[in-house]
Amino acid sequence: MAVMSRTLVTKGAVLEVKDLRVDFHTYAGDVKALNGVELTVKRGEILGLVGESGCGKSVTALSIAGLLPQNAEVVSGEILLEGRDLLRLTKEELRLTRLGEIAIVFQDPATQRGAKGVPR
Numbered sequence: 351m352a353v354m355s356r357t358l359v360t361k362g363a364v365l366e367v368k369d370l371r372v373d374f375h376t377y378a379g380d381v382k383a384l385n386g387v388e389l390t391v392k393r394g395e396i397l398g399l400v401g402e403s404g405c406g407k408s409v410t411a412l413s414i415a416g417l418l419p420q421n422a423e424v425v426s427g428e429i430l431l432e433g434r435d436l437l438r439l440t441k442e443e444l445r446l447t448r449l450g451e452i453a454i455v456f457q458d459p460a461t462q463r464g465a466k467g468v469p470r
């Protein structure tokens with residue numbers, strides 16, 4: 351997986367992901383989905399994740415948004431949003447952070463539950 355970024359205004363890191371490891375527990379055994387993801391997004395920077403299908407782009411995004419499915423286990427790592435580790439927040443703190451500071455647009459918004467269609 352490659353990390354590509356474009357800086358508009360350079361300042362401190364807004365988001366830092368350090369050594370993020372995520373496994374999925376399945377009936378067929380454990381899947382090691384993320385094996386040490388590292389990335390930094392500075393203020394004003396746009397960052398893209400590029401890589402082949404199954405390399406972990408969506409799992410990285412879901413980890414940051416706190417939306418991993420129940421069979422996922424964050425084995426190690428830190429997700430620092432302005433220095434606060436999202437993996438160590440209480441459920442309520444995470445809920446408030448998600449409301450105010452993190453949003454996610456899913457891969458195919460037109461088919462998500464509740465979607466009323468994509469404007470032309």
Ligand SMILES: Nc1ncnc2c1ncn2[C@@H]1O[C@H](COP(=O)(O)OP(=O)(O)OP(=O)(O)O)[C@@H](O)[C@H]1O
Pocket residue numbers: 374375376381382383401402403404405406407408409410419421
């Ligand atoms: N709920 C799950 N249970 C088990 N394995 C999963 C689950 N979700 C994802 N995985 C596995 O995690 C790995 C990373 O998947 P991910 O969806 O992040 O890939 P991706 O890079 O987003 O691919 P694509 O480009 O197809 O969207 C894959 O091996 C995938 O099979």
Ligand SMILES: [Mg+2]
Pocket residue numbers: 407408409457
């Ligand atoms: Mg994906």
